[in-house]
Amino acid sequence: MKIISVAFKNLQRKKIRSFLTIGGVTIAVAVLVSLMGFDAGYQRALTGDIDKMGYQVLVTAKGCPYEAATMMLKGGGGMRYMEQAVYDKIVKDPRIDKITPQLVVAQFDKNRQNGLGGFVLYMGIDDSYLKLKPWVKFKSGGWFSGADSDEAVIGCETADREKRVPGNQVFIPKLNKALKVVGIFERTGTQDDGTVFLPLRSAQRIFDFPYKLTGIGIKLKDISSLLSFEEALYNEPGIQVISMAQVKGTIFNLISSAKVMTNSIAIIAILIAVIGVVNTILMSVFERTKEIGVMKAVGASRLDIFRIIWLETTLICVMGGFFGDIFAILGAQAVEYILRHILPYAPGGKLVLITPELLVGSFIGAIIMGLIAGVYPAFRASSMRPVEAIRLGD
């Protein structure tokens, strides 16, 4: 017989109590893993999203930079308009490696989402768009036949949803206008998947924004020239320069306020779990006063008793850590779904990234929690004097 089986058998004595205590630890660990997985996943997904835009700098019309930042990630630019003259002026700048003008128009379509209605994004682009995103491939079809044609290239999600193949038409309901689908992009995992692209000049004509843009995406030859590039544009009226680094920072700021709350929840869950464990073990120590006295009478030292009680606590936390990890893995999908609905901006890709390191780390964390929670009850038990413990309750 081993000491661990003495400890384990004791946990089986009050099954419901042990079960609830393990449940508390399970919840705490699952919450922690989900939150930390979200932390890592969101950061990675957002960085991925931003990298997939292909540009480091966006020039947009002046407006709220927060709004611009989220709008840009949602569809390429703020819904404010600037003159295309700005583009003509900076396109020759020697610091620029690649540059692409965009006109984004969002149209409400009341038939989308089973009649709930939703926005359809239309984006006017020119050939340079693909130069900034060399990884974008056509699933079928190809590029526009002309710079002012009534044609569209659509993202794969739009294609799937509307069941379109090259040669079909897409309608712009409000304008009662049809565009011929010439190409379908492969999945990118970004907002592009749900966007309808059309030639820039066509977009300006169809939506009646002559010579207007919503944004200019720019990739610099050398990112360290960003500051001087921004300064050069400083005196240009009505525009602002947003770097992707800033956007990242801005979104992380938005998220961090939510994170303070979720982290507090995690800490509270852990505290409750620890209190639960301490309480359970302490109760079982007091209930077993006599048994502990007997164990001492038949040769147990303080350390032996300490180890038994400590093991019981640790066992609870080991099991809680194990089940917590499992629940976190199983629940990741649900957490992902909920987060997508409550976050101001949810990047593409997996939002909750549960890595083996995270699982192992939280498991070890649970064990450490058990060791800490066990110290006091184990100390109380080991300090009981045998005679008093045995005679108590006579």
Added chain:
Amino acid sequence: MDNILIKAEKINKIYRLPAEEIKAVQDLDLQIRSGEFIAIMGPSGSGKTTLLDILGCLDSISNGRLEVLGKDVSRLKEHSLVALRRKNIGFVFQDFLLIPTLTALENVELPLLFSRMPCERERSISLLKKLGLAQRINHLPKEMSGGERQRVAIARALVTNPKILFADEPTGNLDTKSGEQIFRILKELNQKENLTVVLTTHNSKFGSQAKRIVYLKDGRIVCREDSCLYA
């Protein structure tokens, strides 16, 4: 040392309560030799249990001098005391005090676990068999009768091969028949294996069979010859 296992000189045990001082054991002298079979008797509250706990190093004395196996107990550090007890002393209690979650065999193995002795399953099993518990090896305490439980408790006390066995009213919670069986077992252990046995009892029938009777009254020995009558 003329095989004296325990030597008590003027030992006292005083409980200091807020209202009064209770002298549970008073100026008591006692020597226990190897191979003895001693019954401690006396009215309720006379200090039998207290004395047994003290002699078995479960409890401390307030003053006096107590030598157990040549060691001055008051001077021993806790871990030495535990080591002394675990190697040399076995305990049996009135209410058996088995661990309810462990089977008979596991209860018997428990002292081996604590004494870091090799867990010789064979020895535990043969002890249980010797005590007539072959059919109860894997039973939990709640599945056994009082007499069976007390035999498991005896096996538990004997598994470490102690020099002395202390039994505090080992038959107190048993019916006459089981009580007699337990008493017979203890007597046989003493006679056949020369185990030193010190027990307390209210039952003068058992007491009178002991090689030596120690009568207590108010924490003092009033008579220690078997010619004495139980007062």
